[in-house]
Amino acid sequence: xxxxxxxxxxxxxxxxxxxxxxxxxxxxxxxxxxNDLVTVSFGDSLQHYQNWxxxxxxxxxxxxxxxxxxxxxxxxxxxxxxxxxHVAAWSRQATAQTTLWFxxxxxxxxxxxxxxEKYGWRYVNANIWNKGKGHIAGNVNTSKIRRFPVTTEVxxxxxxxxxxxxxxxxxxxxxxxxxxGLPRKAANIACGVADAAARKxxxxxxxxxxxxxxxxxxxxxxxxxxxxxxxxxxxxLDGENPGTARxxxxxRSKFKCPYGVTNVxxxxxxxxxxxxxxxxxxxxxxxxxxxxxxxxxxxxxxxAGDVVWEPFGGLFSASVASHxxxxxxxxxxxxxxYFHYGLERxxxxxxxxxxx
Ligand SMILES: C[S@@+](CC[C@H](N)C(=O)[O-])C[C@H]1O[C@@H](n2cnc3c(N)ncnc32)[C@H](O)[C@@H]1O
Numbered sequence: 001x002x003x004x005x006x007x008x009x010x011x012x013x014x015x016x017x018x019x020x021x022x023x024x025x026x027x028x029x030x031x032x033x034x035n036d037l038v039t040v041s042f043g044d045s046l047q048h049y050q051n052w053x054x055x056x057x058x059x060x061x062x063x064x065x066x067x068x069x070x071x072x073x074x075x076x077x078x079x080x081x082x083x084x085x086h087v088a089a090w091s092r093q094a095t096a097q098t099t100l101w102f103x104x105x106x107x108x109x110x111x112x113x114x115x116x117e118k119y120g121w122r123y124v125n126a127n128i129w130n131k132g133k134g135h136i137a138g139n140v141n142t143s144k145i146r147r148f149p150v151t152t153e154v155x156x157x158x159x160x161x162x163x164x165x166x167x168x169x170x171x172x173x174x175x176x177x178x179x180x181g182l183p184r185k186a187a188n189i190a191c192g193v194a195d196a197a198a199r200k201x202x203x204x205x206x207x208x209x210x211x212x213x214x215x216x217x218x219x220x221x222x223x224x225x226x227x228x229x230x231x232x233x234x235x236x237l238d239g240e241n242p243g244t245a246r247x248x249x250x251x252r253s254k255f256k257c258p259y260g261v262t263n264v265x266x267x268x269x270x271x272x273x274x275x276x277x278x279x280x281x282x283x284x285x286x287x288x289x290x291x292x293x294x295x296x297x298x299x300x301x302x303x304a305g306d307v308v309w310e311p312f313g314g315l316f317s318a319s320v321a322s323h324x325x326x327x328x329x330x331x332x333x334x335x336x337x338y339f340h341y342g343l344e345r346x347x348x349x350x351x352x353x354x355x356x
Pocket of ligand 1: 046
C-alpha cells in the first residue's frame with residue numbers, strides 16, 4: 001500500500017474546554033426543577049432520557065468540535081463518538097412523528113451525519129443561520145487564516161424514518177398494493193383522480209409522496225374491497241385491522257412553514273438584553289441560542305402540548321421558547337455553573353416551580 005492510500009491515524013481529540021466566561025464554585029442547591037410545562041435536571045442527559053416523555057421534537061445543540069464548552073471536542077474527528085450514545089437513545093424513544101433539529105458547524109454536522117443515518121434519522125434539509133458580517137467585523141486576519149471568514153452555523157432537519165414491521169413506509173405502501181393483486185393504475189380509481197395516485201403514492205423513486213390521510217384511507221378501502229380476498233387485510237398498521245386515516249397521520253412528522261421562510265436564516269448573533277448575563281454584564285454562556293430561531297423550529301414541527309427535548313441545556317433556551325409556546329420541555333445540563341444560571345433564567349422568565 002503506498003502512502004496515499006494508508007488510512008490516517010488520528011490522536012483522540014481533546015475534550016478540555018477553553019474555560020467559561022463565568023464560573024460558580026458554590027454547590028448547587030437544587031438538582032431538579034419542574035413546573036407544569038418544563039422539567040430540567042442537573043447531570044448527563046444520557047441518564048435522564050428514559051424519564052422523559054416521547055418527543056415530538058428534539059433540539060440538539062451539543063458538541064461542535066470547537067472546544068466550545070468543557071466536554072466539547074477539539075475538532076470534528078471526535079464528533080461521531082461524542083454523539084453516538086445520544087443518537088442511539090433518541091432513536092429508541094422517537095416515533096415516526098419526531099423531528100430532530102441538529103445544530104452544528106458545517107464540518108461537525110458532516111461528521112455526525114453518518115451516525116444519524118445509522119440510527120434511522122432521515123435527512124430532510126440543511127438550514128443555514130447567517131449571522132452576517134457584524135459577527136466578524138474587524139476581527140479576522142484573512143491572510144493568516146487563509147480562508148473566507150465563517151459567519152454561519154447549520155441547523156439540520158431530520159425525521160425518524162417511519163417503518164411498518166421494519167419496512168420503510170414507501171416500500172411498504174407499494175408492496176401492500178402489489179400484494180392485493182390490483183393493477184397499479186387502479187390506485188387512481190381508488191383515489192378518484194386521473195393519474196396522480198399511481199404516479200405519486202406508488203412511485204418507487206424520489207417522486208414518491210406520502211399519501212394524505214384521506215387518500216391513504218381510500219387506497220386501503222379499495223384494496224380491501226377489490227383486492228385478492230386471501231391477502232386481507234391490506235394496509236393494516238396493527239397487523240389486524242385495515243389502517244385508518246387517523247393512524248396514518250401519525251406515520252410522519254409534523255411540519256408547517258409560514259409563507260416566505262426559507263432555509264437561510266439571516267439573523268445577527270445574540271446580543272443585548274436577551275443574552276443572559278450576571279450583574280456587571282458578563283454573558284454566562286457563549287453558546288446561548290436566539291429564542292426567535294428556536295421558536296421558529298418548534299412552531300414548525302410541534303403543536304401546543306407536544307413534547308420538546310433539549311438534551312444539551314446550556315441556559316435552557318429551547319425550553320424557554322417551548323414554554324412560551326405552550327409545549328412541554330425536558331432538558332438536562334451537565335455543568336453546574338450553567339445549570340445554576342439556567343435555573344436563574346427560568347425564574348427570571350417568571351416560571352414558577354411546581355409544588356408537586
Ligand atoms: C452548545 S451548548 C448549548 C447552549 C444552549 N442551546 C443555550 O441556548 O443555552 C451545549 C451545552 O451542553 C452541555 N452538555 C454537554 N454534554 C452534556 C450531556 N451529556 N448532558 C447534558 N448536558 C451536556 C454543555 O455543558 C453545554 O452547556
